[in-house]
Amino acid sequence: MCYSPFGAGRSMGVDGEAHDSEPQLMRADQAAAFLAQTELFGELDEDALERVAEQAIRRSYKKGSVIFTQGDRGDALFVLVEGLLKVVVGTEQGDEMVLVTLRPPATFGELALADGHPRSASVEVVEPATVLRFERTTLLELVQRYPPVGVGLLRSLGRLLRRLTDQASDLVFLDLHGRVAKLLVTFAEAEAAAGEIVLDLHLTQGDLAQMVGGSRQSVNQILRTLAGSGYLEIRGRRIVIKELDQLRRRAGV
Numbered sequence: 001m002c003y004s005p006f007g008a009g010r011s012m013g014v015d016g017e018a019h020d021s022e023p024q025l026m027r028a029d030q031a032a033a034f035l036a037q038t039e040l041f042g043e044l045d046e047d048a049l050e051r052v053a054e055q056a057i058r059r060s061y062k063k064g065s066v067i068f069t070q071g072d073r074g075d076a077l078f079v080l081v082e083g084l085l086k087v088v089v090g091t092e093q094g095d096e097m098v099l100v101t102l103r104p105p106a107t108f109g110e111l112a113l114a115d116g117h118p119r120s121a122s123v124e125v126v127e128p129a130t131v132l133r134f135e136r137t138t139l140l141e142l143v144q145r146y147p148p149v150g151v152g153l154l155r156s157l158g159r160l161l162r163r164l165t166d167q168a169s170d171l172v173f174l175d176l177h178g179r180v181a182k183l184l185v186t187f188a189e190a191e192a193a194a195g196e197i198v199l200d201l202h203l204t205q206g207d208l209a210q211m212v213g214g215s216r217q218s219v220n221q222i223l224r225t226l227a228g229s230g231y232l233e234i235r236g237r238r239i240v241i242k243e244l245d246q247l248r249r250r251a252g253v
Contacts, residue, residue: 028053031132034081038105040156043148052142052149056132067123067131074112074119075136080104083129084202088210089121098210100163101126101203103190110156113139127202171213174252179212180222182251184232188241197241204237226250 031053035041041052058081061067067078070090085102099121102108112119113136134142143150170179188197201208209219223239226232231247233240241247 031056031058034105035079035132038079038107038152039159040079040107040152041149043152044146048146052146055138055142056134059131059133061125061129061131063125063128065125065129067125067129068109068119070119070122072119074109074117077107077109077113077134077136077139078123079132079134080106080108081130081132083125084127085129086124086126086203086207087121088124096210097213098207099167100211101201107156110153111160114153114157126207176212176214176218177222177225178251179214180208180219181226181231181247182253183208183212184226184239184241185244185247185251185253188244188247197244199239199241201237201239 028050032046032049035049035053035056036044041049044052056079061083067085068074070088080102082104085106085108087099087102087108088096089099090096102123108123109119111117139149139153143153170182174182184199187199187201204216205220205223206216209216212219214222223232223234226247227234229246231241231243231250233242
C-alpha cells in the first residue's frame with residue numbers, strides 16, 4: 001500500500017482537469033477509514049473497504065479551482081475528504097445558479113458516471129479541498145464485485161433526484177423571501193447545533209443569491225429584513241440563527 005507526498009505546482013490530467021497537485025495514491029488504511037463514513041461505501045466490511053481504498057486516487061485543489069466543468073466527459077466519481085465545494089450550472093449567456101454546496105463526506109459526479117453523458121454541472125472549490133477519485137471503469141468493477149456499492153450508488157442518485165425536485169418545486173411555489181429562509185434552515189439543520197447556530201458559510205451573498213434564483217441586492221435586503229425581525233443576526237460573513245422555528249415557518253417547512 002503505497003503513497004507519496006503531494007507534488008508542488010499544478011498539472012493537467014489526461015481528462016483535462018486542472019489539479020493543484022500530482023495525482024497520487026492515498027494509504028489504503030486512511031482512505032478506508034474515511035470511506036466507511038460515506039453512504040456509497042459505508043455498508044462494506046473492513047476488508048472490502050481496504051480493497052476499495054486501494055483504487056482511490058487522492059488529489060488536492062486550491063480555493064477557486066474547478067474540479068470539472070459542465071459539458072466535460074464524465075469518467076470519474078469523487079468523494080470529498082476535506083474542504084467546501086459548490087455545484088454550479090450555467091448558460092451560454094454567462095448566467096449561473098448554484099445548485100448546492102458540498103462538505104465531507106459528500107460524493108459527486110455520479111450522474112454522468114451512471115448515464116455516460118457529459119457533466120450536467122461544474123464543481124468549483126470554495127475552500128481548499130482534497131478528494132478521492134475513482135475512475136468509471138474502476139467503480140463499475142466495484143459495483144459488480146460488491147453489491148452494496150451498487151445499492152449505495154442508487155441511494156445517492158435518488159437523493160440527487162429528490163433535491164432537484166425540491167429545488168424545482170421551491171422555484172415555483174415559494175417566493176424569494178421563502179427560498180432564502182429555506183436555504184438558511186437547510187444550512188442550520190446541517191450544523192446540528194444546539195442553541196445559537198452560527199453559519200460560517202464561506203459563501204458570498206452573490207453565491208446565496210445564485211442558490212435561490214435571485215439578485216444579490218434582493219437577497220441582501222431579505223437578510224436585513226430577517227435580521228430586523230429578530231430571526232437572525234449578521235456578523236460579517238457569519239449568520240447567527242436566532243429563531244430557527246420562525247425561519248422554518250417562513251420557509252413553509
